[in-house]
Amino acid sequence: MPGASLEGMYTTLAVKGYRSLRDVVCRLGRVTVVTGGNGSGKSNLHKALRLLAACGQGRVASSLALEGGLSSVLWAGPESLRGARRTGRVEGTVRSAPISLQIGVGGQGLGYLIDLGIPQQSAHTCFNRDPEIKREAVWLGPVLRPSALMARRRRGTLEVRDGQWRPAGTLATHASLLGSRAVPELRDLAEELAAWRFYDALRVDRDAPARRPQVGTRTWSLADDGADLAAAWRTIEEHGGSPLQTLLDDALPGSRVHVEEQGGVFRLLLEQPGMLRPLETAELSDGTLRYLMLLAALHAPDAPPLLALNEPEGSLHEQLIEPLARLILDASRRTQIVVVTHSPQLAALLAADDEVEHLHLVKDLGETTIEGQGLLARPAWEWGSR
Numbered sequence: 001m002p003g004a005s006l007e008g009m010y011t012t013l014a015v016k017g018y019r020s021l022r023d024v025v026c027r028l029g030r031v032t033v034v035t036g037g038n039g040s041g042k043s044n045l046h047k048a049l050r051l052l053a054a055c056g057q058g059r060v061a062s063s064l065a066l067e068g069g070l071s072s073v074l075w076a077g078p079e080s081l082r083g084a085r086r087t088g089r090v091e092g093t094v095r096s097a098p099i100s101l102q103i104g105v106g107g108q109g110l111g112y113l114i115d116l117g118i119p120q121q122s123a124h125t126c127f128n129r130d131p132e133i134k135r136e137a138v139w140l141g142p143v144l145r146p147s148a149l150m151a152r153r154r155r156g157t158l159e160v161r162d163g164q165w166r167p168a169g170t171l172a173t174h175a176s177l178l179g180s181r182a183v184p185e186l187r188d189l190a191e192e193l194a195a196w197r198f199y200d201a202l203r204v205d206r207d208a209p210a211r212r213p214q215v216g217t218r219t220w221s222l223a224d225d226g227a228d229l230a231a232a233w234r235t236i237e238e239h240g241g242s243p244l245q246t247l248l249d250d251a252l253p254g255s256r257v258h259v260e261e262q263g264g265v266f267r268l269l270l271e272q273p274g275m276l277r278p279l280e281t282a283e284l285s286d287g288t289l290r291y292l293m294l295l296a297a298l299h300a301p302d303a304p305p306l307l308a309l310n311e312p313e314g315s316l317h318e319q320l321i322e323p324l325a326r327l328i329l330d331a332s333r334r335t336q337i338v339v340v341t342h343s344p345q346l347a348a349l350l351a352a353d354d355e356v357e358h359l360h361l362v363k364d365l366g367e368t369t370i371e372g373q374g375l376l377a378r379p380a381w382e383w384g385s386r
């Protein structure tokens, strides 16, 4: 595939203690394809990325609350599975480390990790279940090294390094250092994480938001439920410079999209060969509508730094899988992409590319592991300690 790797690409994702991801460190490529059986942890990986984005948006505590709270998302197995691997029996053991959920990402630009835990219980508050940010770190490069650290937070204390470490204020237990106004680099990183896009609920059912006309404004990236498809499509046509018509022809030969606006309400119409009139989104087949949404998501004029798709192949006929693979590989020149898929065809087409990482997940005693990743193949990662 032409083109060097993306500038500032993330190369490593690490998750510890989150759902079935007891301790995973994986390499990220320009495209990362994630496959595996039902329940192997693919969506958990997608959700872990979404939590990182929530850190950038200052919403990590509320995002965890929406998932049922920290206690529900913490790894539910024993601290170590070493004994269970020997005996084949999983038994609770006395914990040696504090309860903690850690997620981090590193690469060619800034790296970031967050370590969440349970607060000291107090009779004076009703919020004893809120997660507490115990630790955060920001560094330059793929792995946290003391010499590359730029900012760190331990409980409420923020310190930054410009030559020497200096205190940079205090933070509330739920507030990420990324929200700190003290350091411009942290704000840039927050914006970058907040701009990651996630598509795992591109609904195409009869009542799907994308099937209804909508009041539209310029839309720089498609909403995660695809509701603003018509406005997003038109924005790409007017501002994006992407050859949407050619890309559409690649998948649905001879079809043409028109976006109409009346009184501020946008509707998307699809002209297809053999039809006497264009069809409204309400009338399109599930696969056709989904493909249009994927096209709009992958060609957003504001290319996000990272875009994650969870099972984009849903309701697509085999014929559309090849164009979809081309679409993803083409978009990966602008955006780093993580694709979770159950389609062997899509996985194989993507994985044929040199710059694509393929992670095949398996569940072993309830724990997600990456097939073929022995200790030696595990990318370097450093969590540091509380």
Ligand SMILES: Nc1ncnc2c1ncn2[C@@H]1O[C@H](COP(=O)(O)OP(=O)(O)OP(=O)(O)O)[C@@H](O)[C@H]1O
Pocket: 018, 019, 020, 021, 036, 037, 038, 039, 040, 041, 042, 043, 044, 045, 072, 073, 074, 075, 076, 077, 366
């Ligand atoms: N707190 C937890 N601790 C340990 N394991 C958990 C926890 N919460 C969920 N799981 C496990 O995670 C699994 C679900 O993982 P996930 O949703 O990522 O699967 P998936 O690979 O996306 O599967 P599918 O292909 O069916 O969508 C469940 O089978 C469950 O065993």
Ligand SMILES: [Mg+2]
Pocket: 042, 043, 044
């Ligand atoms: Mg899933």
